[in-house]
Amino acid sequence: MPECKEIFDTLSMYLDRDLSPESLEAIEAHVSDCKPCVEFVASLRRSIELCRRHEPVELPGPLDPEARDRLRAAYDAYRAARGG
Ligand SMILES: [Zn+2]
Numbered sequence: 001m002p003e004c005k006e007i008f009d010t011l012s013m014y015l016d017r018d019l020s021p022e023s024l025e026a027i028e029a030h031v032s033d034c035k036p037c038v039e040f041v042a043s044l045r046r047s048i049e050l051c052r053r054h055e056p057v058e059l060p061g062p063l064d065p066e067a068r069d070r071l072r073a074a075y076d077a078y079r080a081a082r083g084g
Helices: 004-015 023-032 037-055 064-081
Strands: none
Touching: 004 023, 004 037, 004 064, 023 037, 037 064
């Protein structure tokens, strides 16, 4: 069972469905059983969809490093707020 931190490390790839089926299964098993991760993935997905709505391109690109850093900070704050 992956840790929450490992989930975050692969989260952007997970959201882009850019992982092996095995990794996807492991992440989905974790987030379906870990309420903070369920909520975080849901809110992350919403923010990414909001961002992409303003993109002129149809195919989503990878997250840029700055966005990744912001997401990591948000994730750390989110987990700290929940005592995770
Ligand atoms: Zn978790």
